[in-house]
């Protein structure tokens with residue numbers, strides 16, 4: 489029996505991955521590094537600063553900038569990213585997500601958010617689903633990012649259940665590893681790239697039923 493849900497945000501609840509990509513590409517271009525969509529897969533689920541470090545390493549520039557310059561670059565990227573979110577609205581919820589959250593609420597199933605994004609509360613509000621979450625993990629308080637299980641262990645703790653009693657939803661390989669490492673049941677939301685290690689993969693939440701998941 490499962491008792492609660494832990495959701496990733498970007499790529500699971502809404503498709504903000506495309507905006508992250510646009511903003512990172514602009515930043516990378518400005519320092520002479522070319523990234524493509526295939527490389528972008530590696531950034532999914534990865535924190536802002538770790539994403540920047542990966543881009544710099546990809547371009548062979550990992551030793552070219554001071555910590556202060558990196559902070560500035562990450563802030564520039566975020567400012568551009570947030571601008572791209574300006575028009576985000578409930579219409580940007582991925583298919584089936586709203587109905588799934590409604591059903592979970594109706595059945596009093598606690599939901600927590602396990603996203604690496606510091607913009608998560610702002611995004612949930614723009615999407616009109618902030619109130620559906622009983623808890624939101626603050627990624628600034630974590631020692632390690634995904635694929636470490638810490639964020640999912642915390643997500644379960646905050647809704648007062650054991651990780652083994654939770655179902656986690658993720659679109660990133662690093663996130664699936666985090667869910668499995670925490671001992672949760674992993675549902676992979678697949679985009680273009682296949683996810684390995686997930687207990688179940690779906691294309692959208694339209695394929696899911698809350699009761700079926702609780703009975704796992």
Ligand code: BG6
Pocket residue numbers: 497498508531532533534535536539566603604605606607608660
């Ligand atoms: C994750 C995204 O959800 O959040 C990553 O998949 C992103 O691409 C990370 O880098 C951090 O997001 P933010 O909004 O704090 O820069």
Ligand code: MG
Pocket residue numbers: 496497498499500532533658659660663
């Ligand atoms: Mg994601």
